[in-house]
Amino acid sequence: MFNIERWTEIFQSIQKNKLRTALSGMTVSLGILIFIILFGLGEGLKNSYSDLFLNNANNVIYIYPGKTTKPYGGFKTNRRIELKNADIDALKQEFSSSIEYVNPSLFVSEPISYGLESFTFEISAVSPSNQLIEKHVLMKGRYINEKDIKEKNKVVTIGRLVARDIFKGDDPIGKFINLGSRSFKIVGVFQDTSGDTEENKLIIPYTTRQQILKGTDVVGTVGITFDQSWSGSQAVKLSDNIKSFLKKRKSVDPTDPSGIRIRNVADEIDRSLQFANALQIIVTFVGIGTLIAGIIGISNIMVFIVKERTKELGIRKALGAEPNEIIKMILTESIFITAISGFLGMVIGIIILNSLDSSALQEYFITRAGVDLNIAFSATIILIIFGVIAGYIPAKRAAQIKPIVALRDE
Amino acid sequence: MIEIKNLHKSYEMGSSSLHVLKGIDFSVADGELVAIMGSSGSGKSTLLNILGMLDNSDQGTYDLDKIRIAxxxxxxxxxxxxxxxxFVFQSFNLINYKNALENVALxxxxxxxxxxxRQVIALNYLGKVGLKDWSSHLPSELSGGQKQRVAIARALASNPKVLLADEPTGALDSKTSMEVMALIQKINNEGKTILVVTHEQDIAEMCKRIVLLKDGVIVEDKKVKQNIIKNV
Known part of the structure; x- marks a missing residue:
């Protein structure tokens, strides 16, 4: 394939026909450059989207008991469904292989006071697994634990902002705080990266709360976690199973939309992912479209080049060039030009993408605009291959026309 | 050197066909300088193209140096x-982005x-046509006569058995025409077989034999006293 004489011929042809070379080179460069930039910006759009919606990803199912809207199993409609500790245990047993943590919680509304001052914060009566589900990070002391649950201890772990507002820099650990008429011992302080809401909470054991409510065994919302690696459809299946299990257990009409409601974070993520995929498809289409435009550009320029060279090719044939030699010459030249300018366009495109002001782009909802090197290379190679095909067809035709016809061409 | 028997050639022109050569019998011996004459449409260029293997015949045989061309x-x-x-063409057909030397070397x-x-041989032939000093010039920097001389040097470079010239002086004024014909005579005198297609009587008379074509047949084939060009 490598033939120094042919390359010398080709280099001369490239060198002496600068306009032609520049024109075809620019078509290729521009094609790949636009592809890289559009694709890169599209990726940026996708990144922004995933950052916004998918990083809150959580493998949690929430169960909300409510009022029935249909009569069932001898019960009247509008019955309030209450989940009890026994239901939680049954749930744990039934789904022991698929669920990780169960976090029953009770909503607490009690005045909070420390010394003579009173405060308003949200209180959550939960199990220790709340720490994992809400991703609370301990700063000091400890979180409420299983022992607290078992012994119904009056202990509280408080959010960072609660500690700041009440204790103003003093160490809150070991201090006692009043929740309603009862005194709770502060055992720890946590923070949460997701925002202020969580850090404005006080966490107490749900069993303690149940005891305060005169020994009730009722719980409110229940959070359940499952294997993080599960797919959305697996999670949806689990939540459906839990729903039907609980409806059966609590005698709720299986078709009743209320009574037992389930919110599946994974399902929501799945829907978000679908949107992300739609974005991906759009980005891919834009990319393919640009590539096709580039290919059409190269095809045009190749047809033009061969047309322009018809007479020269006729002369070469009259002087003894074999048809194969003509094809090889045109093809080698076109591969050489497309390869060089294709990679040039690719490099320039990547440089432009990387030098774009990321904070300015952020305004247009574009984050980390960039293109996968593999995609950039593949696109360039596709363009080169099509450049070759686009060059081959007119080259073959030119090689086949009789020299006398080619020579007549003006 | 050239042996042609009963050569026919037609061109398809849409539905009708144009019968250009209607049975040519013709032979050329080694070292001849033959002028092929005729008005336009007589078939002289077609004959030359077939002789030059630039075009195919429909019927008949063609032997070049005892090799059947078919x-x-x-x-x-x-x-x-x-x-x-x-080959030497009326419009020179030099490659415009190659200089004189590169054209001859092609x-x-x-x-x-x-x-x-290649460069040594090409320079030698450029010298033969008197253009050694012009070897690095592009065709656009040469006069018509110079271009045709480069084309002749190129035609000679591969040391062919036969030189075919299609209206070699057609695009040149009479003085340069003389120069080019003098060169052709000189090359012929060195032993090269040359066929010249022309429609100019005075150019034909500078050859050793005139073949007259009319409506696709040879109407006259005669040896002539060569008008030798001197002092150009």
Whole structure:
């Protein structure tokens, strides 16, 4: 394939026909450059989207008991469904292989006071697994634990902002705080990266709360976690199973939309992912479209080049060039030009993408605009291959026309 | 050197066909300088193209140096053209982005001769046509006569058996025409077989034999006293 004489011929042809070379080179460069930039910006759009919606990803199912809207199993409609500790245990047993943590919680509304001052914060009566589900990070002391649950201890772990507002820099650990008429011992302080809401909470054991409510065994919302690696459809299946299990257990009409409601974070993520995929498809289409435009550009320029060279090719044939030699010459030249300018366009495109002001782009909802090197290379190679095909067809035709016809061409 | 028997050629023109050559019998011996004459449409250029393997015949035989030229594929025809034939065209047909030397060297490239050797041979032939000092000039920097001399040097470079010239003086004024014909005579005197297609009587008279074509047949074929050009 490598033939120094042919390359010398080709280099001369490239060198002496600068306009032609520049024109075809620019078509290729521009094609790949636009592809890289559009694709890169599209990726940026996708990144922004995933950052916004998918990083809150959580493998949690929430169960909300409510009022029935249909009569069932001898019960009247509008019955309030209450989940009890026994239901939680049954749930744990039934789904022991698929669920990780169960976090029953009770909503607490009690005045909070420390010394003579009173405060308003949200209180959550939960199990220790709340720490994992809400991703609370301990700063000091400890979180409420299983022992607290078992012994119904009056202990509280408080959010960072609660500690700041009440204790103003003093160490809150070991201090006692009043929740309603009862005194709770502060055992720890946590923070949460997701925002202020969580850090404005006080966490107490749900069993303690149940005891305060005169020994009730009722719980409110229940959070359940499952294997993080599960797919959305697996999670949806689990939540459906839990729903039907609980409806059966609590005698709720299986078709009743209320009574037992389930919110599946994974399902929501799945829907978000679908949107992300739609974005991906759009980005891919834009990319393919640009590539096709580039290919059409190269095809045009190749047809033009061969047309322009018809007479020269006729002369070469009259002087003894074999048809194969003509094809090889045109093809080698076109591969050489497309390869060089294709990679040039690719490099320039990547440089432009990387030098774009990321904070300015952020305004247009574009984050980390960039293109996968593999995609950039593949696109360039596709363009080169099509450049070759686009060059081959007119080259073959030119090689086949009789020299006398080619020579007549003006 | 050339032996043609009962050669026919028609061109398809849409539904009708144009019968250009209607049975040509013709032979050329080694070292001849033959003028092929005729008005336009007589078929003289077609005959030359077939002789030059630039076009195919429909019927008849053509032997070049005892080799039957028939139904050749393009590859073989290209090789034969390269080895046996040199072309000189009315419009020169030089490659415009190659300088004089590179143009002359081009047929040698297709013979697979190395670049260095090509340049030596090409320069030698450029010297033969008196353009040694113009070797690095592009065709656009040369006069018409110079261009045709470069074309002649190129046609000679591969040392062909036959030189075919299609109206070699057609685009030149009378003085340069003389120069070019003098060169052709000189090359012929060195032993090269040359066929010149022309419609100019005075150019034809500078050859050794005149073949007159009319409506696709040879109407006259005579040896003439050559008008030898001196002092140009």
């Amino acid at each position: 139904n050749m594929d393009e590859k073989k025809a290209a090789n034969y053209r390269n080895k046996f034939l040199g 047929p040698l490239y297709y013979q697979g001769i190395s670049r260095k050797e």
